[in-house]
Amino acid sequence: MLLHRSVILAAGAFVVFASGYWIMRGQKQPKHCVFCHPLERVVYEDDDFIAFHDIKPDAQLHLLVIPRKHYGTIKELRAGDMPMIKRMYEIGQQLLEERGFVEDTARFGFHRPPFNSIHHLHMHCLGLPFKSRAERMFPKNGSLWFMPAENLITTMSGQSN
Numbered sequence: 001m002l003l004h005r006s007v008i009l010a011a012g013a014f015v016v017f018a019s020g021y022w023i024m025r026g027q028k029q030p031k032h033c034v035f036c037h038p039l040e041r042v043v044y045e046d047d048d049f050i051a052f053h054d055i056k057p058d059a060q061l062h063l064l065v066i067p068r069k070h071y072g073t074i075k076e077l078r079a080g081d082m083p084m085i086k087r088m089y090e091i092g093q094q095l096l097e098e099r100g101f102v103e104d105t106a107r108f109g110f111h112r113p114p115f116n117s118i119h120h121l122h123m124h125c126l127g128l129p130f131k132s133r134a135e136r137m138f139p140k141n142g143s144l145w146f147m148p149a150e151n152l153i154t155t156m157s158g159q160s161n
Contacts (some may be wrong), residue, residue, distance in 0.1 A: 044095055049088060051095055052124070058134035059107075061099055061127030065092050071121035073113045075151060079159040085123075089149045092125035101127035107138055108149035115145035123149055 015161060022083075044051035054062040065088045071077070088097065089108060096106045106124040126138055143149050147155075 009125045046092060049091055049137045051091055058137060059103060059126040059128055059130045061097055063125040064122045065125060066120060066122045072119050073116055073121060074147060075113050079156055085153055085156065088123045090122055096125055096127050101129060109138060110143055110147050110152060112147055
């Protein structure tokens, strides 16, 4: 059973009901979010973002880039969030390039709800080749369950016009 609804409150705040919790858009460190708490496996951090190794890697290198500020999923994003997404993408590209992965051996993207297992916005940064059959989960041109970062940026650019 999928427990997922969203509501826009009178004050303009956006909340999402997921897995039994109401999550306020942009709220800080909810107790139930595993990505909001200090992590091991960190490879990058600044005041706004953290990047770390995925606990179950699907590729030769599998990093996740997350904002420190809590956002639920890509469905919550607005045009004003474009700089955050672009910065996440830049960080991911830099981390993969530093480790020897270039454009044709790198993939970046987000799982679309309800196909995300963690309800904290996170971008997958994959240094190919994939492990086993993982390529099906992260198709280059996107799918019902996966949106490449480049496509999300293009979609959000269209919203801001």
